[in-house]
Amino acid sequence: MRPRRTLPPAAPPAEQAWAPRAGDVISGQYVIQRLIGKGGMGAVVAAQQVPNGGHVAIKFLHPRLAGDARATERFFREAKATTLIRSEHVVRVFDVGKSEGGLPYIVMELLEGVDLGRLLDSGPLRIPDAVDFILQAAVGLATAHAAGIVHRDLKPSNLWLSQRPDGSSLVKVLDFGISKLSVDAEEDLKLTETQSIFGSPLYMSPEQIRSAKRVDFRTDIWATGIVLYELLTDALPFDADSAAAALAAITADAPASLVAIRPDAPPALEHAIAYCLEKDVNHRCPTLAELGRLLAPFASPIGRIAAEQLTRIPVPAVTTVAPATSAASLRYLGDGRATEAGFSTVSAARRPRGSPIFAVALGIGLACVIVGLVLLGVRLGTAPRPVVAAGPSSVAPLPSVASPVVTTVRPPVTAPPPVQIVAVGDAAPPAPVASASAEPASGQPTVKPTPRTGRYANGRD
Numbered sequence: 001m002r003p004r005r006t007l008p009p010a011a012p013p014a015e016q017a018w019a020p021r022a023g024d025v026i027s028g029q030y031v032i033q034r035l036i037g038k039g040g041m042g043a044v045v046a047a048q049q050v051p052n053g054g055h056v057a058i059k060f061l062h063p064r065l066a067g068d069a070r071a072t073e074r075f076f077r078e079a080k081a082t083t084l085i086r087s088e089h090v091v092r093v094f095d096v097g098k099s100e101g102g103l104p105y106i107v108m109e110l111l112e113g114v115d116l117g118r119l120l121d122s123g124p125l126r127i128p129d130a131v132d133f134i135l136q137a138a139v140g141l142a143t144a145h146a147a148g149i150v151h152r153d154l155k156p157s158n159l160w161l162s163q164r165p166d167g168s169s170l171v172k173v174l175d176f177g178i179s180k181l182s183v184d185a186e187e188d189l190k191l192t193e194t195q196s197i198f199g200s201p202l203y204m205s206p207e208q209i210r211s212a213k214r215v216d217f218r219t220d221i222w223a224t225g226i227v228l229y230e231l232l233t234d235a236l237p238f239d240a241d242s243a244a245a246a247l248a249a250i251t252a253d254a255p256a257s258l259v260a261i262r263p264d265a266p267p268a269l270e271h272a273i274a275y276c277l278e279k280d281v282n283h284r285c286p287t288l289a290e291l292g293r294l295l296a297p298f299a300s301p302i303g304r305i306a307a308e309q310l311t312r313i314p315v316p317a318v319t320t321v322a323p324a325t326s327a328a329s330l331r332y333l334g335d336g337r338a339t340e341a342g343f344s345t346v347s348a349a350r351r352p353r354g355s356p357i358f359a360v361a362l363g364i365g366l367a368c369v370i371v372g373l374v375l376l377g378v379r380l381g382t383a384p385r386p387v388v389a390a391g392p393s394s395v396a397p398l399p400s401v402a403s404p405v406v407t408t409v410r411p412p413v414t415a416p417p418p419v420q421i422v423a424v425g426d427a428a429p430p431a432p433v434a435s436a437s438a439e440p441a442s443g444q445p446t447v448k449p450t451p452r453t454g455r456y457a458n459g460r461d
Contacts, residue, residue, distance in 0.1 A: 018063050019043040025050075026099050030058060030107065041065065042075075046110065056094060057111075061104040072104050079106045081176035084147040089140030091160070091172050111172065113163065116227075117156035120234050127265065129169075130231035131295050132303035133161065134224060136171035138288040139306050141224070142313040144173070145217035145288070151176060152212065154223035155203045156230060168302055201246040202236055203227070206279045209247050216318050218281050221288060225276025228295075232269075233261040237277065251279070269298055287315050 020043070024032040030047040037044050042062045048055055065071040082093040095107035116133060119125070125133075137159050141151060151158075153175060160172045205222035208215050229237045237255030240246035255277050258270040272294035278284040285291050292307035299307060 020045055020058075020060065020099070020103075026058065026105065027097050030056065032058075047107075055110050056107050057109065059106045059108065060099070063101075063103060066103050075104050075106070078176045081144070081149050082108075084149060085140070085144045085176075087140045087143040088170065089136055089172055090144065090176075091174050111160055111162050113161045115157045115174075116159040116161060116171075116231065119161060120156060120231065124234040124262065125231050127232065127269070127298055128300045128303065130228060131269075131299045132169065132306070133159065133171045133231065134228045135292055135295055135299055135303045135306035135310070136169075137173055137227075138224060138292060139309050139313070140171075140173040141217075141220050142288045142310055142315075144176070145220070145316050146314045148316065149176065150215060150217050151220050151223075152208065152215065153200055153203070154220055154227060155200050156227055159227070201243045201250075202238065202240065204247075204250065205281070206251050207281050209251060216281075217288075217316055218284055218286070218318065221276050221285050221291065224288070224291065225273045225285075228276075229255070229258060229273050232258065232265060235261055237273075266298065268294070286318075289313070289315065 019035055019038050020026065020032045022032055022034055026032065026047065029050050031050055033046045033048055035043065035045050036057065040062065042065075043060050045058050045060070046055065047058050061072065061075045065075075076096055079093045079096045082090060091111065092109040093106060094109070096105065097107075098104050124130075137154075141154070144151060151173065154173070158173065158175045160174055162170045162172060164170045203223045203226045205215065205219040208219045208222075226237060229235075235256070237258075238246060238249035238253060239256065240249055255274065258265050258273060259267070272285075272291065275285040275294065276291065285294075287310075289310040292310040296304050296307040
């Protein structure tokens with residue numbers, strides 16, 4: 001079993017006092033109802049709009065970042081990116097602004113449900129469920145790609161499982177805070193430092209490790225393959241106990257075998273994932289529509305509808321990615337916890353994996369990573385997990401802006417109906433929150449790998 005989740009240490013009183021409180025009025029039109037969650041990068045509250053009574057979630061940037069022009073710009077980029085995407089599979093943003101106290105905020109829809117990272121706390125998913133969720137997320141991503149946006153930070157905690165009015169599952173993509181907007185190429189160059197890495201290391205593509213600003217939509221295809229593998233196995237294809245080891249494994253190692261952990265996985269499903277994880281971007285699965293074609297045989301009727309939708313979404317032009325890895329590009333940026341302001345880390349899988357080839361080719365680069373991690377004070381602790389709020393909104397949309405170790409046997413988990421109140425964004429709950437889960441399905445057993453012991457993956461121990 002996975003190690004028990006531990007709560008982060010209590011923040012000092014000065015840290016606890018900054019979040020808006022129930023009854024506060026923001027910009028004369030949003031009455032705060034309750035705090036949903038709070039973390040190192042900000043807080044999320046539930047609010048009611050005056051005078052129409054619409055219910056929304058409001059994400060606030062932490063005061064210590066509000067005075068940082070670059071952090072504020074990345075915060076607002078999330079709103080800008082999201083308003084460019086018209087899809088039911090992407091969380092909606094309604095408004096942006098600054099509070100009377102100068103805190104930047106984003107107003108977005110309230111969501112009922114649970115993120116897929118939290119769902120994995122109950123173990124790997126059934127194959128049809130995992131494939132369905134990935135195909136729905138792919139529709140949101142493909143729509144973003146058609147609008148010139150690359151997410152660059154896809155992971156289970158950024159995929160939200162909710163329900164449609166008819167009770168069918170609905171997956172939404174969250175957190176476009178570090179997205180790359182091709183419509184703002186010059187601005188993107190300013191915000192993405194030449195020698196910085198943005199994203200969650202265990203989900204990053206080889207080309208993203210080299211240069212976060214020289215990636216195209218195919219980097220999201222890589223991350224989609226990683227997430228699908230994780231949903232099916234509750235493990236990751238590249239083992240690591242640190243950011244440096246993760247980058248080394250991604251760049252040089254082959255992914256761990258899917259069928260070794262999940263014997264009931266068909267070879268064609270493993271092939272589809274391996275196609276997403278081609279290190280040479282020019283040999284990778286070329287489009288999400290093609291991935292949908294490969295995954296459709298393993299999906300439910302709902303998933304097959306999503307696969308068909310993918311064929312109707314325009315595919316953007318690709319960017320040529322240089323094969324060489326720059327050692328100077330491997331400097332990790334961030335405090336080890338943040339996605340809200342545009343950079344984050346995740347905990348790792350079970351053990352580091354090395355490669356003589358990588359040691360020769362990228363030794364200097366890894367040294368830069370390790371030094372950067374030490375100097376920047378990266379903490380290998382549990383990152384705050386999103387918490388989501390529920391309820392419809394009547395707010396008008398904002399106008400568009402131009403070989404693993406096999407141990408115990410554990411059955412896959414059937415996706416539960418949404419039962420947890422959570423908030424969109426990277427905020428930790430103010431009190432322990434029970435994971436939303438369902439009783440394990442009684443279908444075929446799934447062989448589960450040794451639990452993760454690293455503390456560097458997806459905000460989960």
